[in-house]
Amino acid sequence: MVVVDASEFGAEGFDPKRWINAALDARHPSEPLDRFLADAEERLRSAADDAAAALERDSGDALRRVPLACRDALRLRDDAVALRSHLASVLQSLSLAEGSSAESIAALARIDTVKQRMEAAYTTLQDAAGLAQLSQSVEDVFSSGNLPKAAETLATMRHCLSAVGEVAEFANVRKQLEVLEERLDEMVQPRLVDALSNRKVDAVQDLRGILIRINRFKSLEVQYTKIHVKPLKKLWDDFELKQRSSKVDMEKLSGESISGLSFSSWLPNFYDETLLYLEQEWKWCLTAFPDEYKSLVPKVLTETMSELNSSFVSRINIATGDVIPETRSIAKGILDVLSGDLPKSTKLQNKHLQALIELHNMTGTFARNIQYLFSESDLAVVLNTLKAIYSPYETFKARWSVLYSLLR
Template sequence: MLMDLASFSEEGFRSKDWVNAACHSKPPDEPIDKYLSEVEMKLQLLAENIAAQLEEQSGNAILRVPRAIREIDRVRDDALSLRGTVGGILQKLEQVEGVSATSVAALSKVDAVKQRMEAAKDTLQDAAGLAQLSASIEDVFASGDLPRVAETLAQMRRCLEVVGEVPEFADVKRQLGALEDRLEGMVQPKLSEALLARKVDDTQKLRNILIAINRFSSLEQQYTKVRMRPLRKAWEEFDVGKGTGSTANVASQEDGAVTGASFGEWLPRFYDKVLLVLEQETKWCALTFPSESHLLVPRLLMETMSAISSSFTARIEAAASEAGADLHQGTGGNAPTGAETRGGSKLATLLTLHGMTGAFARNVQHVLAAVEGEELGKVLRAVYSPFEGHKARYGELEKMQLTSEVAQLDLRGAVQRSLGARAVELSETVRRMEASVPAVMVSLEAAIERCLGFTGGSEAGALVRTLDDVILSYVAALFEVLKSLRAVCGVDGSVSGAPTTSHDDAGEEDWSTVQGALQLLTVSESLGSRTAVFETTLRNTLSTLSHKLHIGGVESPGEGTPGTSARDQPLDVAVLRLIDAPEKARRLAVLLEQAKDPRFHALPHTAQRVQSFQDAVHDLVYDVLIFKVRQRLEGVGTLPQWAAAEEENAFDLPSFSAYPLPYIRSVGEYLLTLPQQLEPLAVSQGDAEGEEGEESFLATEWVFQIAEGATNLYIDQLRSIPSISDKGAQQLAADIEYLGNVLGALSVTTPPVLATFQVCLSAPRQKLVEIVADPPADVDLNTVKHIARVRHVVQDGASKAGQH
């Protein structure tokens, strides 16, 4: 077996593993003990051999140590000698430097004088050349060789720059400016002809002449002037198409204009023509002006948009006005519906035209892919400039739009008041109110979309203020209707509000009125929930605008991520608007930062006003539900039965009625019928919220409120009774007991005051004296004293009954 010594030097060597591995490599026919003995012997021999070699090597190393020490000493001596030699050389260099410093300074002065002399010589040569050029320039102009003239003028300018502000050449400087203007005047007509004929070579030669005399602006101006003509002609085609007479119509059709087309129908055709021209000019300029094409084509579009900006704005305004007028005529002079308004209003027309312009702007960015940064931003500003005035007035326009849509909601139906018409009017009005809530919310959600589509969110502040104002005006309109419904329901406090029909008809109408009033709760709930959901939607929209508009760090185009260009990230005109209006951007940044907080109220006044409306609805519904109770209990305290004297009879029978009086039976029947009347409301609420427990709770809550209100009204009447006889007390106790049974059937606890009335009224006079003297813990003490006073019981503490 061969010994692999490398395994013994490994970090994780384990002797057991090595032995086991050696055993596995044993020949099959060899005994294990013999094999292990051989392995042990080989290991022992190998270890002895290694020990011998180690000893030999150690001895040799010890013998080499003295020799190495002697070598180290020799090297140290050589280093000391070298250090001394170098020190001497340094001293000599210092002496030489001190001696030569004066010579070097003198040579430096001589070199400076030499340079000045050479500069003076060059200046004199340039001055002489300038004078010569100035004298011969007219001959150069006379030759008609424009490139030579340009080169001569360029050389004169270089000479003037070298000469500097020398008084003798002031006239030459003025002459040079006039000569450059003269050459520019000679080049411009030729350049215009070359541009019109699209002659590449001639145009390049003329371009080189203008560049030589630093007149690139003239090239830009002439190029824009020539290339703008077909674009201006395309723009004026709309007016040609609107002309009257056969000649105008034929001309417009030959030029490609759409005769009689609206501006919205015509505008995409104009944009297509502009894009076609831009694509052609981009290719032509890349061939003719490879160094200036990225400047000339954008300048062409910017100058074109600037030239037509005022008429563009006028056409936008006219188209928007026409849309509103056509909408009104299309409805026969009647108020248009909300859907019609959203489809054909002034703001909708602006949004449509702006969308066309947005598509055009995206195509422009694609065509001008080589243009980046601030220059591309200027192009987009020019493209959208006709809409800027309308965007600045967005809040006003949106408010007009929403106010118009809300005003068109007919919250009151025209119902002729007659028998039963009151309930019909109430039901119809409530139905219209309920239907108006989702309609208004749809309009408000559409306003958010319009703001994002028209202003890109840059006018979000104006949107928030407008939405808050419009919702407040809508809720104010609901308040006015609600106020008028109090008269319809007969709970406005006027005598005329009470029903004057027969008992049966009045009863049917009363319950119809109750049902109509209960539906107001659905309106209230719908308004509260939908406004809350809408405000959440608005807040979420605002919170997402920060990233889109780069709010918090508004940057100029090209200052963002390195390498970003029109090909990587199209510019947003909303961002450009905010860059141009830093104060608006700051206010919007504050708003959008606040919107990230879930506690922030995007509509600060809406929630409070909606809550006030809900409270007013609750009050009206309560007044309607309690009205019949109030009507039946009116004047109960002045009924003559309470002071009636006892009647003598031969059989000593009770003289009071064993049944409650009609007034209390009417109240009890009404309260017992009330849960049944609340079932439709509970079902509608349950459908809306999807929870059966919630609907039952609502119905029970209203039953408790009306029962409690009826009890309080009854107690007030009881307190107003001036005098109660024994017979009256017994009758009143029977009435109270009946009401207590009704409350028990409704699972309403009888209040302590009413229970005290029943105890004290049902008790004989002697028992009442005892109660007064020692009142039980579960009675109301003030009520006990009041009943003793109206029943004329002497409260002298002597347990005596008073005599009436």
């Protein structure tokens, strides 16, 4: 049984969570937790009601004790000259009365503090009792398949846990909550993939709300990026298919071995199709994710460029070698010349560098279009995206001094 001592609530530095912990430590092991919490909640509520009644009663008494000397002073104001000595006595009485009133107000303030602290402890007890009930009923909510209700239940459990603090009796509930949040996330994912793939705006927004409720929006961002990186990678991979097809067709016509479609002629088309795809996603996300579209769509391009980086560097390198028959015949480029792996007769020429600059200019045009498309995004997001776009050229820029010295 919980004993409520009002003096504890008036002490300096009173902590509702520490008071709850102390009460739980004093609980007899044989007494059920939920019954103990319910009893404590009722006794604290009763004590809080008593404190409120005392506050109201003492406030009335204090008002009735307003010194009569105040009214006497007003009544004697007109003949103050004749009654100076009496007025001095009255003023002295008034001063004493004011001191008594100040003490009464201070006492009322202390009672009000106790009342507020009791109410805080009562609320914490309610959270503890609610947490115990939710922990027992949450499996039924999951079994029903109602994902929004499951998310709301888990959010309420997390709120209750933050209210009761590190109470030993609820340590297992904290672990249970983490497992349930992961479980709900896994239940959402198949529906999320379907909704994103088929552009179901209403379904996407409902699932977004569920994930945000359990602090799992990151999983939506990951899934969205994963789905939309694939089409862009497919566009990139189409180059090799088109190159082989072009090579076969041209060899049939000429009867000679021909390299086929060049990367420098194909790259602008890749950039155009990528830009068109991102523009469509930007418009759709403006409706589906009005609060996150400014970061979601740039993330797709950033991740795509990250996954394509090594392949992009390789294609740029070979493209710089295509402009000279000597390096084109062995499918080598600037980086191979700089590495020293080629015969000494193979020299770096101005055309190699011009080809690199032309490719960089194509990328610059694409970067400006992307900067315009993402102009509403935060500056840090835009800069990070532009850095990803130009990243394949970093390998060449790092060797720029060597390039320059070889061409002098």
